[in-house]
Each structure stands twice: as structure tokens, then as C-alpha cells.
Amino acid sequence: MASSKPVLTTISPITQKPIHTRDELTSDQIPALVEASKAAFAKFKASHDLAARQELVAKALDLLESQADDLARDLTEQMGRPIQYCAGEIKTAVRRGRYMLKVSSDVLKDTPGDEEAGFTRYIRKEALGTILVIFAWNYPYLILVNSLVPALLAGNTLILKPSPQTPTIPETFLHVLEQVGLPKNVVQVAHCGSPDTLATLIATPGINSVTFTGSVAGGLATQQAAAKRVIPVGLELGGNDPAYIRPDVDIKWAAGEIVDGAVFNSGQSCCSIERVYVHQDVYDKFVDAVVEVVNGYKLGDPFSGSSHLGPVISLKSAQNIRAHIEEALRSGAKSLTPDVFKEGEALGETFVRPEILVDVNHSMRVMKEETFGPVIPIQKVTSDEEAISLMNDSDLGLTASIWTRDIATGEKLSESVEAGTVFVNRADYPSPDLAWTGWKNSGRGQTLSKFGFDQFVRLKNFHLKQAPTS
Incomplete structure (x- = not known):
């Protein structure tokens, strides 16, 4: 009997069905997939200049935005976020795409060399070819647009590999692009759950x-899969992002934020x-304010x-989050979460309540590792210097935030924070308009901003010398 095709199944985080x-x-399907992309690239390069690519992207973004409210249900169903927030992700993705569209002419234009009599020199940014985009489930439209739009504007073809948890998102984007005239195979979707198969795809010449x-x-x-090949690899990885509350801040406002x-x-x-x-001078007031804010939150049916x-993405994720919390409690932390979430928790194991933890320290995983759940561990500090030292005590460095009325001091402290983005x-x-980039183990390369095009182009120099006429 012939074996059946391998199938990926998406499990609802809400119902576990x-x-x-x-x-x-x-x-065995990889060679044809990559060859189709290579063939599409040659035709796309010949038929669509930058202006034509810009027109395609602009139309696709308009069409996607018009469908945002209808597409929101898919997001809620597949990853559990409350439905009232899901159309906002799609509309934000469209705004990001429009920003990259706006700057693309300037970013992708030729860069002239110094003037010299008898010479013409310039640098051109040319498409790489086939880009493999592997992206996560937690903000699938936002993450996808970060790579898809600049890569397409630069003239590349793409293979989109989504998380098995959100399979419909790249399919939706592809359908929108095809509706506005994108040629066949310029963008393809590959559903892949096997690490070995994905490693084979990454290692395939033509990617x-x-x-x-x-x-x-x-x-x-x-x-590691790309280690034997000389190709760009952009990584946007985890974060263990800290916040520091200075004593001059508006406590009630900061707690809500x-x-x-x-x-x-x-x-x-x-x-x-x-x-x-939190600075010791305002620690108790801030903790009380956080408890009050959390008391007003509702955990429940994301379609309500x-x-x-709503729920976290999976039983495995819920178990990991609770393990971090339980370890902290065994090590001396205390939970201050108000007792208002029982109805929501009764909906299932993936419905994890927001947890407020105090008396925490850096011996606990909840402070040292990425928990990736609704947990708020709060540690008292005595000074700006102690806060910055603790903020930097991590092997991750994606973002960090400082909360203060004194913007100048906040900006000065930001200079010492080891993160790709520091908010005040x-x-x-x-x-x-800012480069999204991680420090330390949070990644390498960048998306967004004018620098977000860099990993999708290569530089070609033109050096022209006037020949003698006699």
C-alpha cells in the first residue's frame, strides 16, 4: 500500500481541536519548488521595473486593508487573540508596507561615486533572487510584511514558510497579490513542519x-543549515525585554502602560x-497600581x-509559562494577581491568567529567560545604575524601556542599555521608520526602515572610463 502524503494539522488554541x-x-518536492521560483525571477526581472513593482504592492496593500475586518476571525481562530484586536494587526501591517513603499524609490536608486573627469562610477542595488521567509505565528501579518514588501519591491521572488499554527496568512497574502496581477510563482507558499526538510530547503542551491x-x-x-553556503541569513529571535520605572513617573499612567x-x-x-x-521610592505605589489595573482585565472567550x-497558543506553551511561575514561587516570589480570572481559567488549560510576581530576583527563570506569556515580575531597585545593570543582565537584547518625566535623563540612560531599540x-x-534589530542572541540583520532593504539586495559597482578618441 502506498504511503499517504504527510499532513500538517493546526490545533485550535481555544478548543484544542x-x-x-x-x-x-x-x-522530493524541493527541486521543483526552487526551480519554479528561479524561472519566475528571470521573467519578473525582465517584465517589472521598480515602478511596476511599486504599483503591484500598492494595490495589494489597498486590497488587504479592505479585507481586514473579514480576515480578523482567521487570526483569532488560529492563534487565540481576542477578535477586537486582530483587524488592527492587519491594518498596522498595511501601514508598515506603505512606509516601505514610500521610501523604496530613494532606497533602491543608484548611488553615484565621486565626480572625476573621464569617469562615471555608481553603485546599483540588485535583487538577490529567491528569498526564503520563515516566520512565526504570534504576529503573522506584521512579521510577513517586514520581509515580503521590501524583498518584492527590490525585485526578488519569495518562498513563504509559515508556522503550521497560522497556515492561512501567507495564502491570503498570495491570493491578494495574484488578484492585483502578480505573475505566477513570484511568491509561493511552502507548508513545512519537518526540521530536516526545512534544513534541506535552506541548503538547496537557488535559495x-x-x-x-x-x-x-x-x-x-x-x-546551521545555511552554514555551508554563502548566503545572507537574517535572524529576528527572542527577547527578554526589561522596563525601568524611575521615581519621577506618573505611577497610575505608567502602571497601565x-x-x-x-x-x-x-x-x-x-x-x-x-x-x-521599579525604584524603591515608588515601588509599593507602583505595585498597588499594577494590581488595580490587572483587576480590570478579563480573561475569556476571544470571540466574545x-x-x-484569550488563550496562549498551545498546551506546551501554557505548561512552560506555569513552570516559570511555579519555580519563582518555590524560590520565594509572591503572586499578587487579583482573584478575578477563575471564570476564564475554567475555559481550558491554555487560558493562562495574567500573573503579577513580586519578591523576584535574577536567580529565577522568570527574570532570566523569555517566558512568552502574561507574566509581570516586578523587582525593586535602589538607583538608576542598579536598574541599568539588571536590564543588561541578559543574553537577549531586543528592546527595553525607561519610564520617566525627565526625557533628557531617560535618553542619557538609554545610551547604556544593551538593546536594539530603547523606548522612553x-x-x-x-x-x-526605525530599524528593527536585535542585539546579543536576539538576532542579526534588520527589518523595517530604509535599512530593511539591505538583506534583500546585493551591490553591483559600475566603473566606466572614457576611451581615448584619437
């Missing part, structure tokens, strides 16, 4: 660049606030329209 299946990419968004372990595996930055999307953001340091938090009085917000 299957909701989607997709045929899985197999190793000219890889971008990966996900865990540190996944990023290292991607890097910190809770939102820590537990929005059930804390499942690479740049969510994972640990909070009234829940602030804000958190959990990748701005499209």
Missing part, C-alpha cells in the same frame, strides 16, 4: 537568502515587557468582543 490541515512539503523569525533555537538551526506592554496578546510578543524594575486576553515612555512598538 483540529481546525486546518495542509499537505506538508517533502524533500539566495533566508530570513527567520522565531525562537533562538530555531534561529541557530536555520543558521506596563500592564498593556506585558500582557497584550497574552504576552506572546518578542518585544513584550518580560521584567520590570469583551475579553482582554513607550514599549512594544516597532516603528516602521
Whole structure:
């Protein structure tokens, strides 16, 4: 009897029941997939100049935005975020795409060399070819647009490998692009759950660049798979992002912002606030204010329209989050979470309540590792210097935030923080005009901003000398 095709199954984080299946990419399908992309690249390069590519992207973004409210349900179903927040992700992705569209003409234009009589010199940015985009489930539209839009504008073809948890998102984007006239195979979707198959795809000649968004372990595996090839590998990995509350801050306002930055999307953001340091002069007042804010949150059915938090992505994730919490409690931490989440927790094991932990320290995993859940550990500090030292005591460095009325001091302290982005009085917000980049084990390379095109182009120099006429 012939063996059946391998199938990927998406399990609902809400009900724990299957909701989607997709045929899985197999190793023997990889050559045809890559060859189709290579052939499409040659035709796309010949038929679509930058202006034509810009027109395609602009139309696709308009169409995607018009469907945002209808597409929100898919996001809630596949990753559990409350439905009232999901259209916002799609609309934010469109705004990011439009920013990159706006700067693309300037970014991708030729750069002239110095003037010299008898010579013409310039640098051109040319497409690489086929880009493999491997992206996570937690903000799939936002993560995808970070690579897809600049790579497409630069003239590349793409193979999109989504998380098995959110299989419909690249399919939706591909359908939108095809509706506005994108040629066949310029963008393809490959559903792949096998690490070995993915490693084979990365190692295949014809894949000219890889971008990966996900865990540190996944990023290292991607890097290892590409190790025998000379291709760019962009990595956007985890975060253990700290916040520091200075004594001059408006306590009630800061508490609301910190809770939102820590537990929005059930804390499942690479740049969510994972640990909070509070100056001893305002520590007790701040903790009380955080408890009051959390008391107003609702954990519940993400389709209800009234829940602030839904389930986390999986049983495995819920177990990991609770293990971090339980270890901290055994080590002397104390939970101050108000007793208002029992109804939500009764919906299932993946419905993890927001947890406020005090009496924490850096011997605990909840402070040293990425928990990736709705947990707010709060540690008292005695000075700015102690706060900065603790903020930097991590092997991850994606973002960090400082909360103060004194902007000048906040900016000065930011210079000592080891992170790709440092906010003052804000958190959990990748701005499209700034480079999204990680320090330490949080990654390498960058997306967004004018620098977000760099990993999708190569430089070609033209050096022209006037020949003698006699």
C-alpha cells in the first residue's frame, strides 16, 4: 500500500481541536519548488521595473486593508487573540508596507561615486533572487510584511514558510497579490513542519537568502543549515525585554502602560515587557497600581468582543509559562494577581491568567529567560545604575524601556542599555521608520526602515572610463 502524503494539522488554541490541515512539503518536492521560483525571477526581472513593482504592492496593500475586518476571525481562530484586536494587526501591517513603499524609490536608486573627469562610477542595488521567509505565528501579518514588501519591491521572488499554527496568512497574502496581477510563482507558499526538510530547503542551491523569525533555537538551526553556503541569513529571535520605572513617573499612567506592554496578546510578543524594575521610592505605589489595573482585565472567550486576553497558543506553551511561575514561587516570589480570572481559567488549560510576581530576583527563570506569556515580575531597585545593570543582565537584547518625566535623563540612560531599540515612555512598538534589530542572541540583520532593504539586495559597482578618441 502506498504511503499517504504527510499532513500538517493546526490545533485550535481555544478548543484544542483540529481546525486546518495542509499537505506538508517533502524533500522530493524541493527541486521543483526552487526551480519554479528561479524561472519566475528571470521573467519578473525582465517584465517589472521598480515602478511596476511599486504599483503591484500598492494595490495589494489597498486590497488587504479592505479585507481586514473579514480576515480578523482567521487570526483569532488560529492563534487565540481576542477578535477586537486582530483587524488592527492587519491594518498596522498595511501601514508598515506603505512606509516601505514610500521610501523604496530613494532606497533602491543608484548611488553615484565621486565626480572625476573621464569617469562615471555608481553603485546599483540588485535583487538577490529567491528569498526564503520563515516566520512565526504570534504576529503573522506584521512579521510577513517586514520581509515580503521590501524583498518584492527590490525585485526578488519569495518562498513563504509559515508556522503550521497560522497556515492561512501567507495564502491570503498570495491570493491578494495574484488578484492585483502578480505573475505566477513570484511568491509561493511552502507548508513545512519537518526540521530536516526545512534544513534541506535552506541548503538547496537557488535559495539566495533566508530570513527567520522565531525562537533562538530555531534561529541557530536555520543558521546551521545555511552554514555551508554563502548566503545572507537574517535572524529576528527572542527577547527578554526589561522596563525601568524611575521615581519621577506618573505611577497610575505608567502602571497601565506596563500592564498593556506585558500582557497584550497574552504576552506572546518578542518585544513584550518580560521584567520590570521599579525604584524603591515608588515601588509599593507602583505595585498597588499594577494590581488595580490587572483587576480590570478579563480573561475569556476571544470571540466574545469583551475579553482582554484569550488563550496562549498551545498546551506546551501554557505548561512552560506555569513552570516559570511555579519555580519563582518555590524560590520565594509572591503572586499578587487579583482573584478575578477563575471564570476564564475554567475555559481550558491554555487560558493562562495574567500573573503579577513580586519578591523576584535574577536567580529565577522568570527574570532570566523569555517566558512568552502574561507574566509581570516586578523587582525593586535602589538607583538608576542598579536598574541599568539588571536590564543588561541578559543574553537577549531586543528592546527595553525607561519610564520617566525627565526625557533628557531617560535618553542619557538609554545610551547604556544593551538593546536594539530603547523606548522612553513607550514599549512594544516597532516603528516602521526605525530599524528593527536585535542585539546579543536576539538576532542579526534588520527589518523595517530604509535599512530593511539591505538583506534583500546585493551591490553591483559600475566603473566606466572614457576611451581615448584619437
